[in-house]
Amino acid sequence: MSPPEPMPIACPPMSEHEISDDPTRLDRAVVHGFLTTEAYWHRWRTPADIDAQIAGSWRVVGAYDRVTGAQVGFARAVSDGVALGYLADVFVVPAARGRGVGKALVRALVEEGAGAGMRWLLHTADAHDLYRSFGFQEPDATYLERPIRR
Template identity: 70%
Template structure:
């Protein structure tokens, strides 16, 4: 099946994002729909993956950024029906390598996709990186 990637925020199917985030995303089930919608509205860039034949959204990624030097990749997912065909890799490539942030320092958190992200140059942080964890539900379930 063929897929199309698009960074038009108006094309994002908020219902698909909400459904995935509220039921399948181990990292995001603590958010209510209003928070998910605020995060979408405040994102620096969003990329959706769509079936070429129907236009239905089957994958998503978003980023927050200062627009100059650094960005944080978040909420990357591919619906089960579209997995295994390279959609996830295409989403990540489009977001970090083919857009306005291609030269940025990119950050992310993941509990289960280290190999995928390493293939794009992500690695464990060096000794200059510190983080203050948030107070929402901990991210521990892979």
């Protein structure tokens, strides 16, 4: 399905960062750089793999420094656009962490626009409390998963 049109995203006016879901604004060097070298997950991906995942995503969001315009964070969602979304590749560059950027990225995808009413899934090694604050919980016994094979 085609991704939704970019939409205005609520962001505190005094925040030093802004959130945008315009995929053309992404700084691919920042996104490729983090996901291929610093992310603890799926570091095997090539820049071309990541570009393909961005192109296949339902929405992608970036966080940008209001002064310099530099991209400082990223997250993307895979979704059917109606009932189910998967949150992936959430990161904030080290220098911008601890100032609410991670929460703003998650909020933009799961609480704003069409995602607000969906069931959301994700994986995380250690950021459970970040996601719990948006209503994520450990799955119950009805959930099954086939792990990646590669």
